[in-house]
Amino acid sequence: MTTFTKVSPYANEPFTDFNLEENKKAMQAAISKVKNELGREYPLYIGAEKVTTEAKITSINPGNVDEVIGYVSKADQPLAEKAMGVALETFETWKKVPARERAEYLFKAAALMRARKHEFSALMLLESGKNYVEADVDTAEAIDFIEFYAREMIRLSEINETQPLAKIPGENNQLTYIPLGVGVIIPPWNFPLAICVGMTMAAVVSGNTVLLKPASTTPVIAHKFVALMEEVGLPAGVINFIPGSGAEVGDYLTTHPKTRFISFTGSKEVGLRINKLAADTVPGQIWIKRVIAEMGGKDGIVVDETADLSAAAAAIVASAFGFQGQKCSAGSRAIIVESVYDEVVEQVVALTNQLQSGLPELNYAAGPVIDQTSYDRILDYIEVGKSEGTLLAGGGKAEGNGYYIQPTVFGDVSGKARIMQEEIFGPVLAIAKAKDWKEAIAMYNDTEFGLTGSYFSTNEDRISEALDTVHCGNLYINRKCTGALVGVHPFGGFNMSGTDSKAGGYDYLLLFTQAKLTSRKV
Numbered sequence: 001m002t003t004f005t006k007v008s009p010y011a012n013e014p015f016t017d018f019n020l021e022e023n024k025k026a027m028q029a030a031i032s033k034v035k036n037e038l039g040r041e042y043p044l045y046i047g048a049e050k051v052t053t054e055a056k057i058t059s060i061n062p063g064n065v066d067e068v069i070g071y072v073s074k075a076d077q078p079l080a081e082k083a084m085g086v087a088l089e090t091f092e093t094w095k096k097v098p099a100r101e102r103a104e105y106l107f108k109a110a111a112l113m114r115a116r117k118h119e120f121s122a123l124m125l126l127e128s129g130k131n132y133v134e135a136d137v138d139t140a141e142a143i144d145f146i147e148f149y150a151r152e153m154i155r156l157s158e159i160n161e162t163q164p165l166a167k168i169p170g171e172n173n174q175l176t177y178i179p180l181g182v183g184v185i186i187p188p189w190n191f192p193l194a195i196c197v198g199m200t201m202a203a204v205v206s207g208n209t210v211l212l213k214p215a216s217t218t219p220v221i222a223h224k225f226v227a228l229m230e231e232v233g234l235p236a237g238v239i240n241f242i243p244g245s246g247a248e249v250g251d252y253l254t255t256h257p258k259t260r261f262i263s264f265t266g267s268k269e270v271g272l273r274i275n276k277l278a279a280d281t282v283p284g285q286i287w288i289k290r291v292i293a294e295m296g297g298k299d300g301i302v303v304d305e306t307a308d309l310s311a312a313a314a315a316i317v318a319s320a321f322g323f324q325g326q327k328c329s330a331g332s333r334a335i336i337v338e339s340v341y342d343e344v345v346e347q348v349v350a351l352t353n354q355l356q357s358g359l360p361e362l363n364y365a366a367g368p369v370i371d372q373t374s375y376d377r378i379l380d381y382i383e384v385g386k387s388e389g390t391l392l393a394g395g396g397k398a399e400g401n402g403y404y405i406q407p408t409v410f411g412d413v414s415g416k417a418r419i420m421q422e423e424i425f426g427p428v429l430a431i432a433k434a435k436d437w438k439e440a441i442a443m444y445n446d447t448e449f450g451l452t453g454s455y456f457s458t459n460e461d462r463i464s465e466a467l468d469t470v471h472c473g474n475l476y477i478n479r480k481c482t483g484a485l486v487g488v489h490p491f492g493g494f495n496m497s498g499t500d501s502k503a504g505g506y507d508y509l510l511l512f513t514q515a516k517l518t519s520r521k522v
């Protein structure tokens with residue numbers, strides 16, 4: 001590669017306005033195109049080899065369970081081992097590719113993804129059950145991650161100029177950020193493009209090679225991204241695509257002596273397991289594995305009596321039910337000061353009752369949840385909720401040939417109730433009453449998680465105290481607790497929400513590098 005893209009200042013990818021008929025039509029056309037391509041087979045990528053296995057993951061549309069999205073080959077341990085060998089070998093050449101050249105592959109990928117934006121969103125919508133806006137936001141975030149990390153790698157490679165070391169006579173000192181080695185990338189299904197792309201690209205642009213094991217419910221959209229990277233000419237073996245069972249392939253690679261780092265986003269249970277397994281050294285291992293683990297949340301919105309109550313109610317509903325509550329940032333709790341409790345709850349219930357369930361491709365506000373396991377778990381939690389609070393909206397299954405659940409609201413829930421403490425990861429909102437704003441903040445802080453939170457108030461002294469005392473990685477004032485933007489709201493949580501890696505922030509790439517100091521006598 002010789003000619004480089006001119007690098008403009010980073011800016012977020014704009015969202016599509018689906019109120020405009022032309023944009024709605026463009027998305028519908030993309031859905032029709034993608035539907036014509038459903039049911040294909042997809043291979044593993046191990047270096048330059050495309051491997052087809054007999055065992056397959058069948059990916060289905062959660063909103064219409066008779067529709068197969070695709071059949072994806074499935075890696076086992078011998079194939080994972082083969083991919084590890086290729087990734088190790090490729091690392092020896094990839095780590096020597098200059099940072100600017102590595103970034104160039106990302107700029108090309110971002111341009112191509114932007115040109116095919118609705119196609120990516122349409123496939124994601126069919127495979128994961130997102131509506132138009134949610135899918136569009138996910139694709140925009142994927143583009144943002146690519147653009148942002150490409151620029152970040154360039155910045156990091158020039159850091160000697162931007163952050164010079166203190167000078168002493170007789171020495172020339174330099175600090176450079178070099179890659180780690182082979183990493184295992186394990187994304188979740190709920191941001192099946194953005195998080196998969198962000199985690200993979202951060203590792204790769206930093207000079208590492210990776211084994212990408214996508215979530216088993218959304219492997220086809222992950223494949224589309226891997227195929228895009230092949231199209232832009234990323235050398236074979238830099239990204240090895242190995243869908244497979246988390247327990248089988250995941251555990252194998254987590255405990256592998258040559259695994260240098262594991263970048264995981266998913267549930268607390270799996271994150272803690274990876275952290276534990278990775279901490280044990282095995283014969284042949286000469287490093288401490290680095291684990292980046294972004295996990296679950298029990299996020300909440302606190303409303304005091306001085307707040308704009310209508311804005312608070314709208315934010316509660318958007319945060320609780322966007323993508324059916326299947327976001328780590330979902331506001332699954334609301335804690336409201338008693339003097340305005342009834343008024344806010346009344347508005348929340350009215351707004352929730354307006355959310356209609358139906359097929360994502362017809363752009364209903366409320367779509368399906370991801371699979372049978374989630375569906376059963378969420379319905380079980382709804383039954384728990386019926387004994388822990390007052391059912392105010394929803395409360396069971398919704399119509400449709402898929403995993404549809406009514407947006408559900410429980411009121412008068414105690415802070416210690418299971419539905420106030422445990423991540424449900426579905427369209428279930430628990431509301432609690434607090435005697436005053438201080439008690440409300442204390443209730444917000446009383447969980448093992450600490451990912452996102454919002455505080456609604458117009459009182460500056462309280463806002464100032466909330467900024468200090470609400471303990472979470474992403475705290476928002478007078479707005480919803482979902483929707484972090486790359487480069488604007490670096491994202492990651494405290495406590496059992498993970499390692500607070502701050503994806504989309506200026507520290508993120510440091511997690512995929514090690515700093516080397518060289519000192520030369522002159």
Ligand SMILES: NC(=O)c1ccc[n+]([C@@H]2O[C@H](COP(=O)([O-])OP(=O)(O)OC[C@H]3O[C@@H](n4cnc5c(N)ncnc54)[C@H](O)[C@@H]3O)[C@@H](O)[C@H]2O)c1
Pocket residue numbers: 186187188189190191195213214215216245246247248249250251254265266267268270271273274294295296297327328329423425451491492493497498
């Ligand atoms: N903090 C964040 O930034 C963030 C972002 C998105 C989702 N999440 C969390 O992710 C969860 C939902 O996603 P999910 O259902 O895909 O989570 P999950 O933990 O079930 O799975 C995540 C990934 O881990 C893999 N996996 C499963 N067992 C494994 C093992 N033993 N070893 C290695 N990998 C294994 C899965 O196949 C998948 O690819 C929620 O808890 C949500 O809050 C967190």
Ligand SMILES: N[C@@H](CCC=O)C(=O)O
Pocket residue numbers: 190191326327328329481482483484485491
């Ligand atoms: N970054 C996303 C959440 C990612 C997890 O699911 C948000 O801010 O809403």
